[in-house]
Amino acid sequence: MFRQPVTRLILLLMVLLLLLPGCRRQQPAPKPAPQMEEEPVISLYINETGQKKDMKIEEYLQGVVAAEMDTKWPVNALAAQAILARTFTMENIQEGRVRQLRGTDASTSVEEFQAYEPAKINDNVRKAVEMTRGKVLTHNNNYVQAWFSACCGGITASAEEGLGYTKGPTPYLKEGTQDGCLSITVPENKAWEARIPLAQVRTAVQQITGKDPGVITSASIERKGPSGRAERIRLGNQTVSGPSLRLALGSEKVRSMLLSDLRVEGGQLVLAGKGFGHGVGLCQWGAKLLAEQGKSPEEIVQFYHRNVEIQKRWE
Numbered sequence: 015m016f017r018q019p020v021t022r023l024i025l026l027l028m029v030l031l032l033l034l035p036g037c038r039r040q041q042p043a044p045k046p047a048p049q050m051e052e053e054p055v056i057s058l059y060i061n062e063t064g065q066k067k068d069m070k071i072e073e074y075l076q077g078v079v080a081a082e083m084d085t086k087w088p089v090n091a092l093a094a095q096a097i098l099a100r101t102f103t104m105e106n107i108q109e110g111r112v113r114q115l116r117g118t119d120a121s122t123s124v125e126e127f128q129a130y131e132p133a134k135i136n137d138n139v140r141k142a143v144e145m146t147r148g149k150v151l152t153h154n155n156n157y158v159q160a161w162f163s164a165c166c167g168g169i170t171a172s173a174e175e176g177l178g179y180t181k182g183p184t185p186y187l188k189e190g191t192q193d194g195c196l197s198i199t200v201p202e203n204k205a206w207e208a209r210i211p212l213a214q215v216r217t218a219v220q221q222i223t224g225k226d227p228g229v230i231t232s233a234s235i236e237r238k239g240p241s242g243r244a245e246r247i248r249l250g251n252q253t254v255s256g257p258s259l260r261l262a263l264g265s266e267k268v269r270s271m272l273l274s275d276l277r278v279e280g281g282q283l284v285l286a287g288k289g290f291g292h293g294v295g296l297c298q299w300g301a302k303l304l305a306e307q308g309k310s311p312e313e314i315v316q317f318y319h320r321n322v323e324i325q326k327r328w329e
Contacts, residue, residue, distance in 0.1 A: 053148070053328045056107065058130075059116040061123045066116075072143055074120070074130070075099050080139045081129035082162075083298055091301040092142035093311035097324065098160040098296055101150040102128060104327075105157035146311055148328040153186040153321055159295075161187075165203040166297035167272040167289025168196045170318060175239030176271070176292040178257040186322050190241060193300030193317070196288065203299070207275075207286040208267045215283045218262035219252050227252040233276050233283055241293065243271040249283070257292065265291075295319070 054071045078099045079085075079092055106112065107119045112127055122130040151158050161173070172189035173179035196204055212230050219227040227250030236253055237246040244256035256271040270289035277284050291297075296318045304314045312324050 051328050054104075054107075056103070056120055057118040059112065059118040059121040061121055061126070066118055071100070071103065072147060075103070075143050076135045076139050077130045077132035078103075078128055079142060080134035080136070081131035085134055085136045085139050087138075087302050088305035089138050089142050089145070090309065090311050090314065091298070091305035092138055093146045094296065094301050094305070094314035095162070095298070096143045096146045097149050097151055097311060097315050098162055099128065100146070100148075101152075101157050102160035104150055105160065108157065142311075148326045149312075149324050150327055151186075151315060151319065152323050152325050155323075155325075158186045158319065158322060159184060161292070161295030163289075163291025163293050163295070163297060165195050165199045165270075165290040165299045166191075166193065166293040167203070167270055167287075168192060168194065169241045169272075169293070170295070170297060171239060171241045171243055171293040173294050175241060175243050175245055176257065176294040178245075178255045179294075186319050187295060188318055188320050189294075191318055193297055194303055195297050195299035198303050198306075199290075199299040203269070203288065203290045205274075205286070205288055206269050206290075207284065208263075208269070209282040209284050210263050210267070212278065212281055212283060215249060215263065218259060219249050219254055221262055222254050222258045223252050225252055230283070231278060233278050235273065235276055241272070243293065244273050244276070245271075247276070 055068055056071050056074060058067050058069060058074060060067060075096055079096050082099065083092055083095045085092070103120060106127065112118055112121050115121070115126060121127045151160060159173070170189055170191040173184045173187060175189070215230055216227055230250040234248045235244045236248050239245045246253055247256050247259055260268045260271055268285055270287050270291060270293065272289045272293070273285055273287040275284065275286035296315065301314050304317060309317070315324065316322065
């Protein structure tokens with residue numbers, strides 16, 4: 015006979031609790047929209063002459079896109095490259111990497127910043143930069159690490175697998191993305207072979223590890239990553255990082271770590287594989303294929319990333 019009043023009392027208490035500020039279900043606060051700013055003017059160190067030059071960032075980006083991608087490719091592929099180049103530029107300026115070296119925002123050195131060849135600018139490049147004006151790629155309102163490679167060999171890698179990058183999380187990268195780039199790329203990206211003198215290999219291992227691998231009589235892949243890239247390679251009595259070995263031996267010659275063969279033969283280290291580059295982030299040949307399929311610059315960039323926004327930071 016006392017159930018009904020007790021039930022009402024419980025319901026009343028529940029309502030009161032829900033009305034208390036501390037007991038309400040907290041709704042996630044909306045992300046603040048990025049403030050629109052004026053187009054930045056950046057300072058550029060010209061490595062070839064030692065001069066320093068100020069220019070608007072969109073003008074600068076034309077020279078970058080012209081240097082990083084074939085200017086005869088579809089405009090939408092070039093425009094996807096422009097979004098990444100703009101993001102890369104802003105993220106690096108924010109971190110002040112070149113300012114510590116040169117006292118400027120950027121430089122024309124590939125090793126220090128990114129490629130820059132204004133002599134190659136054409137109407138395709140101008141259109142690509144203009145149609146993406148002010149657009150950058152962000153994750154949680156922060157610039158992403160805007161990595162790209164020439165040809166991922168048909169499958170992309172994580173930053174750790176492809177670059178040996180472990181400085182922080184990169185949740186915005188889509189590793190394992192298959193883009194069909196090998197169907198349209200040049201023959202040397204579909205299958206390549208490199209032969210490196212063992213003396214050079216020994217020196218490279220010493221540079222990487224600080225230890226002498228001894229006489230190298232054999233080579234083997236100790237560990238492959240999820241995409242199939244060689245992450246750890248055994249040479250002589252030392253094991254080295256695959257990405258580090260590629261850089262030490264020459265990234266133009268050892269085109270990728272998607273290896274199909276690794277052996278010692280005739281006083282040389284023989285490597286064979288497919289792809290060109292580290293395979294992290296956007297694949298340029300894949301971007302070309304997507305553009306030919308009618309994808310927009312934004313769709314191309316998002317194809318290789320997850321949980322990202324394309325934000326327009328200036329008009």
